[in-house]
Each structure stands twice: as structure tokens, then as C-alpha cells.
Amino acid sequence: MTLRAQVPPRAPPPRQHRAWSWRSPATRALLWQALALAGLLAGLLWLVHNTQVNMAARGIQSGWDFLGQTAGFDIGEQLIAFDAGDSLARAFLVGLLNTLRVALLGILLCTLLGTLVGLGRLSHNLLLRALCRAYVELFRNVPLLVQLLVWYLLLVEYLPDASAAWNWREALFLSKAGLAFPTLVAGTNDTNGWGDWSAWHWQLPALQDFGIEGGGALSPEFIAVTVGLGCYTAAFVAEVVRAGIRSVPHGQIEAAQSVGLSRRQTLRLVTGPLALRVILPPLTNQYLNLTKNSSLAVAIGYPDLVSIANTTLNQTGRAVECIGVIMLVYLALSLLTAALMAVFNRRVALKER
Amino acid sequence: MKPIRLSILALALASLGSAHAGKTLDTIKQRDQIAVGVSTGVPGFSAADSQGRWAGLDVDIGKAVAAALLGDANKVKWVPLASQQRFTALQSGEVDVLSRNTTVTLTRDASMGLAFTAIAFYDGQGFMVPAKSKVKSAKQLKGATVCVQSGTTSEKNLADFSRAYKLNLKPVVFDKFDAANAAYFAGRCQAYTTDTSGLASVRAKDAKDPKEHLILPELISKEPLGPLVRRGDDEWLAIVRWVVNGLLEAEENGITQANVDQLKADSTDPVVGRLLGKTEDTGKLLGLDRDWLARAIKAVGNYGEIYERNVGEKTPVGLARGKNRLWTDGGLHYALPLR
Secondary structure: OOOOOOOOOOOOOOOOOOOOOOOOHHHHHHHHHHHHHHHHHHHHHHHHHHHHHHHHHOOEOOOOHHHHOEOOOOOOOOOOOOOOOOEHHHHHHHHHHHHHHHHHHHHHHHHHHHHHHHHHOOOOOHHHHHHHHHHHHHHHHOOHHHHHHHHHHHHHHHOOOHHHOEEEOOOEEEEOOEEEEOEEEOOOOOOOOOOOHHHOEEEOOEEEOOEEEOOEEEOHHHHHHHHHHHHHHHHHHHHHHHHHHHOOOHHHHHHHHHOOOOHHHHHHHHHHHHHHHHHHHHHHHHHHHHHHHHHHHHHHOOOOHHHHHHHHHHHHOOHHHHHHHHHHHHHHHHHHHHHHHHHHHHHHOOOOO | OHHHHHHHHHHHHHHOOOOOOOOHHHHHHHHOOEEEEEOOOEOOOEEEOOOOOEEOHHHHHHHHHHHHHHOOOOOEEEEEOOOOOHHHHHHOOOOOEEOOOOEOOHHHHHHEOEEEOOOOEEEOEEEEEEHHHOOOOHHHOOOOEEEEEOOOOHHHHHHHHHHHOOOOOEEEEEOOHHHHHHHHHHOOOOEEEEEHHHHHHHHHHHOOOHHHEEEOOOOOOOEEEOOEEEOOOHHHHHHHHHHHHHHHHHHHOOOOOOOHHHHHHHOOOHHHHHHOOOOOOHHHHHOOOOOHHHHHHHHHOOHHHHHHHHOOOOOOOOOOOHHHOEHHHOOOEOOOOOO
16 A cells, blocks of 8 residues: 555646737847847948948949959968969968968967966976966066067067078078078979979078078068967966866866876876866967957068958058958958867767766 | 058948038138148158157148148147058048148049149159168169068059069068068168158168168159048148149249248239239139238248258258259149149
8 A cells, every 4th residue: 555645747737828919028028139130230231321322422432343453562471372463362362371371370389388388387396387377477468469579570680681591401591581491392304293203302492692592481470470479379378278277176186096097197087188178168269369369460561361451452442341351351260260169169078978 | 450440440431421522621610620641750751759749741731731721830630640541541531631641643543532632742662772782773682572561552563663673572561661660670671662752761760870771773663742632522622732832833933931921011023922812812712811822831931941841951861852843943843823
């Protein structure tokens, strides 16, 4: 015999079908949102319309046809072939690639350096801890533009002229003109497009009338921007890494130690994966910041997207369009970075099983 | 930084009330001040001294216009603008006139809502190299790295010159005049290019020893510089145009800052009488009073005086008058007649 009373399971309440009514808070909320959206759209349309009317009234030409015009200017460094006879659209592409080159290398640099400094701040070694702390405070608190100018001036002021470049075994040359290094080039008896493999050889940089020719080269502008952005962002990454590791409950580490994991194993198998979940979202922010901050490169003469857009703006007078291109490109880059990081984040996130 | 400022200007362009051409003159009279766009510091043309007082050839033209229109050469608000900002600033109404060593070109005149008034300075683009480099001609610069400022006609001229003579010049483009100067003097580039007046000005201001830098003889472009106004403001355009021409006419007829009052009182020369509003009232046609040109000359002197005071051979910039002499002396300045 059971003492438990037989209580029939309560049927779920019938889904209330609420009639459409002005009184319903849900309806009103929806209405307000629709109104706000309509207001925003109307505001935007008004801005666009007003711009067009004003520009037309002042005889300022607009439109995207200018992208097909020949550029007429040269670009100091380029990843794809470009000369003054190419179109402005291609000039923008060259600028975009230059921006991406700085952003990718900068992200790599800031991640490596930031992780090391962040770990250093948790070290048991007092000197190392103090040095890492000093690094973070210094690089985090000096404005980025100033840092870029300092790096650039250090490079062009104190390195020797190209004619007296420091060189390492006649292969690496470091001077005011930047860093020149040997590159692997295909043989000249090129038959199948890939060249004769046996004829592949190293092309060494060599001193010419005006600087160093041959081989590959990194300009001082590029070095200054990449190193400057990398070092600056590394200070923030270090703090993100430190916070991430500190967020792992101490019990987890004690547990790891009590099952006999070494310090290294603990970091790799327990602290690391747990910390990564905390680190990734703010790390994405730092990557986005680095990419957007690369637009400061224009101050030290690096031909990034902003620099090319500035030049184009002045050659053609299409201010609204050029600023539009800059905004769209940075928006796209940021969304792309965020999306990639979100995918990565999902893979390391805590899985509920 | 720069893009942000430009976006704000672009937004200003977007949010302006519906436009009415020809409003500028009314606005200026109402606020009793002219907003003049100048450079961020090109000594001899427009630069502020340690007390923030602006001086230079482009500045004097702004002062002359203020004296003619508002009766006081100091009723000017100086707005320093970087190269890339200047046109947007003028288009959006941040300044009324741009007196900022700006070259007249077809694209700027025809497609950007701007109008050129008169030519205040005949210039040409050149190269400066360190004297120790032994370069004597721009055609010897094969493969050289050249520092240049963005947002100027210089970038395009450099590419044209490089292509025409197959020099394969590599530009390093800076967004600020000062940054380009600093990079050149630090030795980043084997040559520096801009208008020769700019080269002379930079050399006088920033070189440790001006003699260590050589301005090469080739001029690779024509650079007629002059003030610009917004398109569609015909009365305002006419005032700026005729003030510049008036200063040239004054030099041609021997009217100076020192003798303008006395000539106005005593001269029997019909041309002088007309220029100074004694016999004819040219001001009325422009919407000014009859003493407009006399006041402008009294404030800044005639064109020759302005030139010698700011950029002439006795100044640190030290530019010979050259092409900027009057046509009567074999130069290019041929003022339109004021009658």
C-alpha cells in the first residue's frame, strides 16, 4: 500500500492565444521597435538624400566610376604588381593587401609576445615578473601613435645609410632603407612555368647606386608599423592571458598536482584549456583593435589602405566614396576576424554533455 | 585621426541645410569675419609664429581680402588644414576661401565644386637632394627612394616623371608635411619632392645647414598656385579674384603701402585715381565701397612688397622673383585690368 496520494499530472496550461490588442505590452513593444527602426532608416535616407542634393548643388561629382580610372601614382611597396598605369580599384587592392600584411603579422607577433609576457607576469621569479609588469605598463600607457613614430625614427635616424649598411655574411643588409634578405628565385631556363628545379637559386641583395637591390626587402615603414602594433597590442594580450589563467579555480590546479601532473603538464592539460575559454573573447577584441589601429600607419609613410584612399581622395575629389570604402573595408575585416574567432571559440567552449 | 576628421567633414556635408548658392558673402558680412584655410606650416606662405600670429604670402592675401571687404585685415579666422582636408573643408563651408599653396588643375576646378580665383604664385615641382650625394640632375635619380607628401599634385607628377624617364622612383608617402620633412632629413629618402617654393621653405626651416641640400635644376611640372572658393558664389569669387589682381596692378603702377595715402590725396595719374577709388568707384560694382583696394594695399602692401617680405631673397626662404615678376619685367604676372 502506498501512502503517496495519487495526484494526476497537471495538464500543461492551454497556450493562450492572445488577441491582437493595443493594450497588449508585447504588441506595443513591437510597435515601438518598428517605429524606432523606421525613424533610423528615415534619418539615414535623409542624410544620403541631403548629401546628394548638396553635392549636386555645389557641382561636386560623385559615383563609383572613378575606380576604373588610371591611378597615375606609384605605390612604394606592393604585394601584387602595380604601376601608375593601373586602375584605382587595383590601387585600393594593393592598399588592402598592405593592411592585411601588417595586420596578420602584427596579430602573430602580439599573440606570441603577449602570451610570453602574460605567463611571465605569473612567474615565481621576481625579476621576470617585475620586467613583464614594466613592459605591460610602458607599452599600454604610451599612445600608439607616439610609439609608432618612436620606432620609425629609431630606424631611420640611427641605422646607417644604405651605402654603409650593416650586413651579415653579405646576405642580410640592415640600413635606413630597411632589411634586405635573399630570396629563392626560379631558374632562367623556365620551360614548364615552374622553372627548372635544378636552376632554383638564392638571389642575394647587393649594393647599388641608390640603396640595395635584389632579393627581398622589408621597408623601415613596414617594420616600424608591424613591430609597433605588435608590441603595443602584446601588452593588452598579456593582461588578457594573465586574467585567463588566474580565472582557473585553484582547486583545479591542486587536483591536477595531486594526480601527479607536472607543472608543465598542468599548464598544457588543465590550466591552458580552461583559461582559453576566458581568453578568447577579449583576445578577439585585441585583434580587431590591432587591425583598425593599423590605419595609423599613414603617419609614418606606410602605404596601407587609408594612405591609398587619402591619395585617391585628393586626386579625384571623391571624398564621400573614399571614406565609404575605408569604412566598409574595416567593417568587413572586423566582422571576418570576429566570425573566425567565434568559430574557434565554439570549438574550445565548455561542452555540456 | 585624419579619416575621422574627414568623416566628420563628410558628415557636415551631409547635414548641411539645403544649399543656396551665393550665400557665402552674406554669411561673412553677418559674422564680420572671413574664415581662411591655410597650411599647417609652410614658412613664407602660411605659418604661425610662436605667438600664434600667422604670416606669409598666402596669409597676406587673406588679410588683403579682409581689409577690402570688412575694412580690417585682422577680421580673419585662420584654419590650418592638412593637404587631404583642404578641399572637403572648403566644400563643407568650414572655410570661405582656401589660400593655401594649392595648384589649379582641371579635375579640381571641374569636378570638385571648387572655383579658382586668380594665380598668386607661379611654381613648379622640383627635387631636393643632399649635396653630398653628388646628384646634379633629377635624371640621375634612377631607382631612388623619394619622400613626398600625400594629397598633393606632387605624387602624380612624380609618377609621370618616373615613367617618362624610366627612373623607377620609389615614393614614400607621408600624410603630413612635417613627417615627410623629418623622414627626408633623417636620411630615409635619397630625394625629396614638392613645389620648389616648398623645398626652399623646408630647407630654410628644417635643415641643420641649408647648404648641405641642393635643389635640382629640373622643374617637372607647372604649378600655378592661388586661392580657391566654393563654386556657385560668384560675387564672393569676384571679390577674391579682383583683390589679387588689384595687388598686382598696384605694383605695376607704383602704389606701395608707404605711399598709398599720399598718392590717394595728390596723384593726378588717371590709373592711380581709378585704382584708389578717387575718380571711379570700382568698389560699387563688386559690392564694396570705393576705398577697397586702397585699404588692402595699406594693410599688406602691393604684390611685390608681399613677395619680398615673405619669400624674397632677403628672407630665410630666399626665392628669387623669377617667373613671379610682373609681365613688364619679363615675368608671368599679367594682372587683369581694373576698369
